[in-house]
Amino acid sequence: MSKPSAHTAPRTHRFLALLWPALALLACAALWTATILHAGAERRRAEEQAFKEADAYAEAYEQYVTRSVAQVDQITMQLKHSWEHARDRNLIENMRRDGMFTDAAFVNVSVVGPDGTIRSSSRIHGRTLNLAHAAFFVQHRDNISTALRIGVPPPELDEAHGTILFTRRLDTADDEFDGVLLMAVDAAYFTSFVSSPTLGPGSLLALVGTENNLRVEQDARGVVRTQGAAALLPANADRWPVARGVQLVTGPGGFADGEARVLGWRRSSAYPLVTLVALSHTAVLEAADAYWTDSRNHMLLATAALVLVALGASLLSLRAGARAGERAEIQRAYRTATESGNDGFYMVAPVRDRKGQTVDFRIVDCNERGASFYGTTRAELVGSLISELHQGVSFDDLATNYRTALAVGFHQEDRRMPDTNRLNIRWGHRRIVRVGDVLAVTLQDISERKEHESQLARLANEDSLTGLPNRHWFLNFVPAALARAEDGGHGAALLFIDLDEFKQVNDTHGHAIGDRLLQLAAERLLSQLRPGDSVARFGGDEFVVLLSPFDSDQQVAVVATRIVDAFSKPFAIADDQHMIGASVGIAVYPRDGLDAATLIRHGDIAMYAGKAEGKGQYRFFDHAQSNILKTRTQLRQRLLEAIDKRQFVLHYQPRVDTRTGELLSMEALLRWEHPQLGMIRPDEFIPLAESSGLIVPIGAIVIDAACAQLAAWRAQGAVPVPVSINVSPKQFLRGGVQRELADALARYHVPAGLLEVEITESAMMGDQAEILAELAAIRALGVKLHVDDFGTGYSSLSQLQRMKMDVLKVDRSFTAELGRSKEGTVFFQAIVSMAHALGMEVVAEGVENEAQLTILRALNCNEVQGYLVARPLPAASIAPLLAQRYLFDDALAA
Template identity: 40%
Template sequence: MKKRLPKVLSILAWPIGCLILAIVMWSLLLARLNDREAEIGKNALQEAGVQSKSYAEQLARAVSQVDQITLHLKYYWTYTDGHLSVEDQQQQGLYPTSSLLYVTISDRDGKLLTSSLSLQKLTNVANRDYFLTHKNHAHSGLLISNPAIGIRSQRMLIRFSRRLDDAVGNFNGIVMVAVEPAFLAPSQDESALGKKDFIALFQPDGTPLLSRTMDALQTQETAFKSRPPLAGASGAMVMPGSTFDDGEERIVAWHAVRGYPLVAAVGVSTRDVYAAFRERASDYMFIASACSAFLAICAVVGMLFSMRLAIRKHETEKAREAYGIVTEGGADGFYMWLALRGKDGEIVDFQVLDCNERGAAIFGINKSELIGSHMSRFYSPEYFATLMRTFRSAMENGEYEDEFETPPESPLGASWLHRRMVRTRFGLAITVRDISESKTHELALLDQINTDELTGLPNRHWVLRYLNRLLHDAAGDGRGFAVLFADLDDFKNVNDTLGHSSGDLLLQAVTQRLRELVPAPHEVVRFGGDSFTVIQQGGSIDDAAQLADRILQAFSRPLMLSNQNILQVNLSIGISIFPRDGSSVDALLKHADTAMHAAKSEGKKRFRFYQPQLSERLQIKIENENALRLAIERDEFVLYFQPRVNAVSGEFCSMEALARWRHPVRGIVSPLEFIPVAEETGLILQLGELIIRKACAQLAQWRIAGLPLLPMSVNVSSRQLNQGNLNDIIASALAEYAITPAQLELELTESCMMADAIEVAEELASFRKLGIKLLVDDFGTGYSSLSQLQRLDLDVLKVDKAFTAELGVRAESEVLFNAMVSMAHALRMTVVAEGVETEAQLHLLQALHCDEVQGYYISHPVPAADIPPLMQRRYLFPAAPVTLD
């Protein structure tokens, strides 16, 4: 039953497939025809609207001409006191007889006084509707009457009339212009009208005035059964056949005549609109029907063909089962080879006794072609000689199994094969399996292990193996090579300020530039973090120096990151040479790393070759790091304090806590010596927490002693802000020593604000939520901007001492300082000038409206014991408090 199901499905595939094709074809055709029909209808509505509007504009001009005649007649009749002669005007050519237009004036009794028509058949119009309308209503406007037969002209006329009044406003007659319907008929070519089309003129209530069809111009007759619903100033719609006398469906568009109570309408037969489309649609339907019939024939033929194949396959399977060929359906290729021997009894070739289809497919031929063939037929003599060594080994040992990559000259249609050969009485029984996919996956995993995911460069794992092989080959050949260990300068600042995502983009940009600088066969490797290794094969020490110098010169230019940021990054490079600087991989890498650290310590942006004394310097650096770590553990740090005072009065208003290392042997160590080491090694996190707790403890002591509660600011590094869980540390210290948040202030460098804007804003907001003030330290030396200061909502701006030192030296310095003060005040920030050392600087800062000052002129940093006297003194200017006039 399971075997029959695929056969049934293969037979039914033809009718099902043809049915699906027919459904798709008809669906697409009908959808296209519907879309085209809708498009034609839309265009016809638009065209009818254009025609009705055009007719309305024509009518507006014609009626306006008639209206002007009535106005002129009324004016001149009044102006001449009733002595106007239309006959004279007609003789002067004002009213040509062929103009389809007639002019008449009657008195208050309806008697015709003057006319462009003959008055021989003198008549009276007193009983006419239009005369009575004017007589009974003080209607001063233009009156348009329904078409009627003229008594004198005996023609169908449409009359336009105006009332005449005497000097006191009483009815005094009418002036009338009568036109034949042809005067108002549309100017379009009658041949443009279809047999069922019309153009008509209506009054606003739907009363017909005239209508033009292909055959005739009619008055007061239209194709409508009743007055049409022509609502609005304009419109267009499809009206059913029940609306018209002839039962013909039409598209009707109408447009009001500007300034007059008339409506122009156009009717177009939908049968004519869609005639060409429906004829073409009929052709398409016929073609689709023919295609459907063809698909039906294909379905029948396909079913018969599939049934024939199924019957043949069934017979083949029965034959295979009878002969026991069980390897045919497997994934492995199977061969039975007969060993052919030469005169000396040595195997010289193999002949294929049997195989399965899979085995023949690996050779790219049919089974019938492969059976009986000699193996030497498929290989070049040189390559076959190599293969025969393997085949003879299998015959000698009884079996052989391996995995091998097929060379380009191999006829086998697979890149990797697993083969197993077993000796038989006649020769070899061989199974072959295509393992290309699994081998490719295996090689991809190996490549992943050896490749850095971020940069795509070989990684540390790869370079260790590569260097071992290179070192072995170089030692055997007596040649040397260089190991260049390159490390980015101050890369941690990028991660700390711009975030790790920007750091990743920078590493990718560095990779791209290194690849451009280092050609094959040299190798570029990402050794780890922000470190890269370049392996320069062969060459001399001068060659290594030239390569290193070329790299440094290239990185003197900024890098464009993929996020469009531009960064300037530099490298420090250490170089070790084989065999001069080591005979092992570990020694070469260690010495290159040591030389790199020497380059950094000498100012960065340079390269150094390894020298034995460099190891001693590195050892000293390691000792300094260990000493600093031990100093933190032993709490060898004390706080000094430098006051901040009011710039006008000199009143002691705040202070800055500064860390000092009290070394047991060296005494007090300046922060300029240990802070860089703490930043580089990450010990700044532990040191920063220690200083915060010491500051809170000191505030608590002064509070207990009854001293004034002055705020104290503590410096915070960018690494603390981004990695040190600073919020929790500060909250814990405040709670432990019962310090109010208003007493503690945080001084942030500008680099702190260069990190991810959202993360920084959230972190600073958490400090403000605690009630802690935030200060920008050393402002003007970094990269902060006005937008950052505004967004981060800081409290105090401390201007770097470099700007204070320039005051009084250059006029531009005062302008720049004043700009910073104005900017800070606009942001509601307090301005503190750092580095105030002279009275002249103080006076200039007062003139510039600086809020607070700090510097040696006020006080040097002093230990905690010297602060209480300063608090009691309160005003810290050297002389009396300075006041401004």
């Protein structure tokens, strides 16, 4: 066997002396790369978090501002009502004496007369002060809208500097201009949404008007600035391309102080305002920059250490040889890896008895992190027996896992540590690897991760508003509950509960009241159930309950009755009482379904069947209900096809002069001409169209068809009379009727005087300002307005006076009473007198005999409509009537 060359050892030593610096260089490059990448990731994470926070603060600030302005809106509406009805020149002074407007936020509350002078005010003004030339005064004087306007105070109001000005037009009894109500509110009231320290240094809170030059901002020191007072916002901060957004604003054209900020904005959903929240970009990146500074310093030390290690390894390689150097590096690398990590590391050796059976384990080595898990040091822990550290079941489980790893070579698990355990962590991930005859054990503290998983599981299964289980939990719970019911040989009942009139409360009083109402409803529902029953919020205002076990349908009915009765009582929120109800649908397992989806669907069907018969009751599922729902679904689908294919046609019923029979106008009545089913009566599809919202596109078709027919008659040389079309409450309250009318009239070149609009009394129930504005816009086109089916709704004399309608159509139910009873005639006479006093013409609907016509003539009713004159006719049959013009025969003519 040949001997090694004499030069082999030196060459090996020189190679190793060069190798270690090279490895150190690569390690430094890898560490620096990882550090730089991680620092960049931290910087990006900080910026992303800042964008999310700016967006969230902007959304919350928008909600705060909208609520605050809505309060001012309500106050000004109440003041407007009080002034217009009382016209007390000391109104505001008396209210201030009674304790109102004493808050410092109300800088000025005044009533300005039509000549611009102050009539009543919360502040003392000289009689020479005149606001007639102020921009807000001119705007209200020249526009009839009574909507709240938001702007900046005029120079004449010196004390109002630094405020936001809210103004509203005042009207006389004849709707003539009677001055302006103004309220100057301290701008700081709208920037007190959150304290400046919360947003951080360099932050900015701002409020900008979209229709004027209103600009209010508050910096991190709490200083509030209004327009023209050293503003920090960018010059173009009042032009926003979208309703919400977040962007980084920096450089020229940015903030006045030159600081870069993350700017989030949100447009108000109700007012012409934009809320802005700006977070200092420097403050946002402060933690990331500090992390980079610390990491860089540590890496400098680590680099120096690696260089020193490399130099030392080179020297050791030259002195001791390749094998000794490798072992030393491996040992140092092992100790560095175990001591610098967050995981506990242990070397565990089995302890055997004389028979060779493993009876215990001893810790022969560990790192300081591993020792800290036991609340001790490495020096104290090394040499300890596992049986000394763990007792009872804890020791048995751990010893079993160690024996498994000895047998198969590997074992790992996530385990919740028992309270009697010496380990000071709640959850641990243990990884055991056999190395020769010992075990290398890694223990990782995963308590925080497990806690996070637990919170996610709770959030996934709990409704955040009511605290009840949610739909996800219920759908996972029901299968197991049904399986237990089947194993136990008893039934289960699912109650599907929907809150009646909740949407009206939510829309009328706001989401805050609606949310509180849902919380109280959940509490009241829980109070009516047994401890073993399960309840969940299924979504919106729907709840589901699973009763199991139960003895009979009667027992379920008792629970359902108890729930219905409980919800018939009002809910007290703040100072108001809110009345809602509950409709309950019941599906029984296994009779009505064998799985959760079927039971829920059948419970829903039963609930809607009960609602159709009258709210506030319960119903058991019946297969006939499913057939009815299926029929409604099919009809709705056919309606969608009818809308798409324009299967609707208009018939026209004449309205004539009561005395002469002259054809004065016609009412357009909708018909559905189905290609297979033939002509479908309105009472078969209109209710479904109303409830499903399809009446809106159908209404647009009616407007278009009526204008097209008028244009066709004119093209044929006929002289058409005005045609009235019915506008449903949903179509009217949605808005946009004026725009649709204007578009159709322009498209077919039809004079506006040939088109009239009929709306029911229920369509006039809602926001009076919006309704008045829509009616005024329609009237401005030259289109007359009719009140249809008068007497079947809830309109009042004052409401009719405000609406300024042209024609009042009396419902056929009142016409039918003419000649039958004295009271019927007296009531009809009262309606005619009231309408004439308001300057309205009267049309009697449903006139069917000469006796009714005679009475109507005596009552001075203007027009009549009904089968006595003519039935609804297709468009082709109307042309001869237009030529005939007088539709009464000699026997009927007066």
